[in-house]
Amino acid sequence: MTLVSATEMINKAHAGHYAVPQFNINNLEWIKAVLEGCEKAKSPVMLGVSEGAGKYMYGFKNVVDMVRNVHDKLGITVPVAIHLDHGTFEGAKECIEAGFTSVMFDGSHYDLEENIQKSKEIIEIAHSKGISVECEVGGIGGTEDGVTSNGELADPQECAQVAELGVDFLAAGIGNIHGIYPADWAGLNFDRLKEIDEAVQGKPLVLHGGSGIPFEQVHKAITLGVSKVNVNTELQLVFAKATREYIEAGKDKEGKGFDPRKLLKPGCDAIVNQVVEMCKAFGSADQA
Ligand code: 13P
Numbered sequence: 001m002t003l004v005s006a007t008e009m010i011n012k013a014h015a016g017h018y019a020v021p022q023f024n025i026n027n028l029e030w031i032k033a034v035l036e037g038c039e040k041a042k043s044p045v046m047l048g049v050s051e052g053a054g055k056y057m058y059g060f061k062n063v064v065d066m067v068r069n070v071h072d073k074l075g076i077t078v079p080v081a082i083h084l085d086h087g088t089f090e091g092a093k094e095c096i097e098a099g100f101t102s103v104m105f106d107g108s109h110y111d112l113e114e115n116i117q118k119s120k121e122i123i124e125i126a127h128s129k130g131i132s133v134e135c136e137v138g139g140i141g142g143t144e145d146g147v148t149s150n151g152e153l154a155d156p157q158e159c160a161q162v163a164e165l166g167v168d169f170l171a172a173g174i175g176n177i178h179g180i181y182p183a184d185w186a187g188l189n190f191d192r193l194k195e196i197d198e199a200v201q202g203k204p205l206v207l208h209g210g211s212g213i214p215f216e217q218v219h220k221a222i223t224l225g226v227s228k229v230n231v232n233t234e235l236q237l238v239f240a241k242a243t244r245e246y247i248e249a250g251k252d253k254e255g256k257g258f259d260p261r262k263l264l265k266p267g268c269d270a271i272v273n274q275v276v277e278m279c280k281a282f283g284s285a286d287q288a
Contacts, residue, residue, distance in 0.1 A: 003068065006081040006102040006132040006228075007168045014204040014217055014227040018283025021210075023275060024048040024085060024232035028059065031070050033268040034235075037275025039076050043284040046102060048150035048230060049095075060084075060098035064209070078288035079114065079139040081132070092122045096131055104134040120165050127166070134228075135162050136171040140208040142178030153192045156199035163200040169228055172196050174221075176209040179233050188217050190224065197225035206271070210238070215281045217241070222283065229282055235271050242270035 107115035138154025211234035
């Protein structure tokens with residue numbers, strides 16, 4: 001199967017009351033491990049690429065080529081979309097040209113009028129090429145690619161206005177944050193999520209900051225319209241832990257274990273396992 005737009009997989013998840021995972025990718029190892037995990041779980045997947053990760057991987061075109069090549073080499077059969085995460089207006093256009101099958105335009109830091117106008121333009125260009133679009137209303141807290149936004153609760157009426165533009169799925173702040181949740185985090189705001197879900201009249205919603213949210217809260221969010229959950233930090237944590245344990249176990253004795261293919265393997269295996277676990281928790285396992 002070739003890479004696909006995310007519209008169909010997200011609509012199926014919305015109708016079937018589960019969430020498609022977006023796992024962010026950062027390099028070749030991440031691409032391979034996430035694809036292997038989702039194939040093992042028989043789950044559809046969106047590979048999220050931030051603009052910073054795109055730069056790190058030598059540009060969006062190279063990311064598309066790497067994903068396609070690894071995808072084909074592994075013989076992946078589950079639906080896979082390659083998706084720009086928190087894109088700028090220019091970045092979204094660039095990814096559309098580079099062969100992404102889905103883009104997020106994050107205009108949440110503009111005033112509503114400008115967010116609407118720019119979202120509309122990206123939706124038009126992307127849809128003319130069969131590419132799905134995610135837009136955002138209300139900043140998600142925490143730090144993403146060095147940019148920090150204050151967490152806020154999105155305004156349901158503003159969400160309705162952006163949903164009406166024909167966006168395929170919508171990210172809205174409901175108390176979620178990127179990165180590690182503080183010990184005194186208040187949890188997701190389900191009252192606000194319910195209001196947003198009613199206002200957008202069946203538009204699938206996206207939960208950012210999916211690392212570390214208790215699974216019961218994710219399940220409840222899915223009953224209120226969430227059909228996609230984004231995960232980045234969690235994979236970094238399991239990768240770092242497994243790599244540290246490998247080094248501390250002294251496997252690099254005589255210098256041999258420093259071959260990067262050996263050094264990075266425990267971390268990649270840990271990502272595969274974490275991906276499988278999260279697909280099961282989000283209900284997307286066995287849906288492909
Ligand atoms: P986490 O890093 O908190 O998992 O958030 C990922 C995300 O929302 C990417 O858009």
